[in-house]
């Protein structure tokens with residue numbers, strides 16, 4: 553098991569205090585990016601090199617098994633996970649024959665899951681090896697996940713433990729603006745892989761130069777996620793995803 557993953561406790565609070573206090577406003581050049589104040593410090597912390605290609609990955613259901621794990625977690629509590637049209641994760645009570653969506657309990661269950669299970673999620677076969685090969689070939693790698701900011705340290709720990717020692721940004725809301733910022737910052741080819749069609753759409757709107765890969769590693773999730781009209785490609789497995797990333801980044 554890896555040890556402490558962040559030797560700079562309070563880094564986010566310090567930078568945020570700098571943004572809010574010492575500097576009254578963000579620098580002019582950053583005003584065009586509608587990015588949450590809790591996300592900026594994480595972006596500033598990234599040590600990215602200009603001119604070097606960048607592969608950005610979502611975590612849940614791309615690198616890490618979320619849906620099947622969450623479904624097992626719910627099962628132990630009398631609930632199950634299913635998907636409504638539009639790839640909406642819904643929680644229903646197993647004993648309810650009418651399959652009514654439990655809107656009142658689903659949010660706390662998701663929160664509890666991230667609190668207790670983020671350190672225990674498993675990686676999809678081939679993900680860690682693909683990230684290592686891409687990094688070895690010269691790509692920069694960033695994980696852009698919408699896990700709660702409070703679960704970020706656990707996510708970093710978990711990814712390290714699974715052989716993916718990569719920087720993690722816990723984003724809030726649409727991911728397009730953060731991708732646009734990263735793309736403008738490095739000025740080199742960027743790829744983005746995510747299972748959620750609305751995140752691919754957000755990226756297409758905000759960061760049109762980024763190569764978009766609609767990808768879910770688990771076939772159950774892939775079917776539920778449906779189609780993304782904005783994606784450049786929808787890989788069916790990690791080998792295809794890795795090949796697409798490589799051909800875009802090192803063309």
Ligand SMILES: [Mg+2]
Pocket residue numbers: 610611612613614746747748
């Ligand atoms: Mg995801």
